[in-house]
Amino acid sequence: MMLSRRNTLQLYIYGTLMLCVVGKAVEPLISTVALRSLSEAETRLPCRHEGDGQVVQVSWSRFRASGNEERIIMYHFTEGLKEFTDFVSKMRFESLDPTKDATLLILNTAESDDATYVCKIATFPSGNTDITIKLTVWSRPISNVEAVELVEGQTFRTAATCRAVGWPQPRLTWDTDVAGQAQNRSVDARTVSSQFSLHPLRSLDGRRLDCLVWHPTFDTPQRIRNRLVVHYPPDVWIEHRGKGEWYVGLEDAELKCVSGGNPKPHNITWARLEGSMPEGWRPILTAH
Numbered sequence: 001m002m003l004s005r006r007n008t009l010q011l012y013i014y015g016t017l018m019l020c021v022v023g024k025a026v027e028p029l030i031s032t033v034a035l036r037s038l039s040e041a042e043t044r045l046p047c048r049h050e051g052d053g054q055v056v057q058v059s060w061s062r063f064r065a066s067g068n069e070e071r072i073i074m075y076h077f078t079e080g081l082k083e084f085t086d087f088v089s090k091m092r093f094e095s096l097d098p099t100k101d102a103t104l105l106i107l108n109t110a111e112s113d114d115a116t117y118v119c120k121i122a123t124f125p126s127g128n129t130d131i132t133i134k135l136t137v138w139s140r141p142i143s144n145v146e147a148v149e150l151v152e153g154q155t156f157r158t159a160a161t162c163r164a165v166g167w168p169q170p171r172l173t174w175d176t177d178v179a180g181q182a183q184n185r186s187v188d189a190r191t192v193s194s195q196f197s198l199h200p201l202r203s204l205d206g207r208r209l210d211c212l213v214w215h216p217t218f219d220t221p222q223r224i225r226n227r228l229v230v231h232y233p234p235d236v237w238i239e240h241r242g243k244g245e246w247y248v249g250l251e252d253a254e255l256k257c258v259s260g261g262n263p264k265p266h267n268i269t270w271a272r273l274e275g276s277m278p279e280g281w282r283p284i285l286t287a288h
Helices: 005-026
Strands: 029-038 043-045 054-063 069-076 080-083 091-093 104-106 115-124 127-147 149-151 157-167 171-176 181-186 191-198 209-214 222-224 229-231 237-240 255-258
Touching: 029 043, 043 127, 069 091, 127 209, 127 222, 157 171, 157 209, 171 181, 171 191
Parallel strands: 029 127, 149 229
Antiparallel strands: 043 104, 054 069, 054 115, 069 080, 091 104, 115 127, 127 157, 157 191, 171 209, 181 191, 209 222, 237 255
């Protein structure tokens, strides 16, 4: 039978469409999802078959940057569950029937769980479906401030050091109204430190020098409260109670020694230049 050119073209188009349909049925459907989680949290990796056909088997594997495959867990509709040794009690299926919902739970996520995860769903007669999840694990910063006790008259020096460790690397700033200079340094990919330096003056004692830790896991920066400590010697002067000059026979005469200073003096001693203290005198200790 002779075919016209039009019939030949129609047959070719029909055959091409059939090949496409058949080809689509046997090739894996690959979907990639990017997820982010926190260390020490529970992480949920969704995987669910939405197409036609009966789910025969589901399995999870993960790939690190090296490309090596680590098999995690598998479920076969007749043979049941198989958990691989390295992940027992660490990861499990969320559903009791993984053929309906193959979502994987990482029960206590660690930074080492940062990897690419692949969920494989084998169905009959449709073929295989692969869902790839690129999981990024962040960790909230651990931070602290080390304050330095300063002394009035010292040269320009470090008053406090703030450190933070997290992933991604945190950022540090200072919240203060005192004049000084901040110097930040990256220790490694996760660790940063910041030093705040100034000229120690007694007027700075007790002033605010807070460290602010900025990180994508925080809605607002974490504030580490800190106060400057500047030691300085006391300025001593003597006050007396009452008005006017003292005279012979004055009763309850009182001299007050005012010292100040930081830290406060532990002991105050009275002496009289002309000799011993007057008869009947006694010190009165007052708490400040």
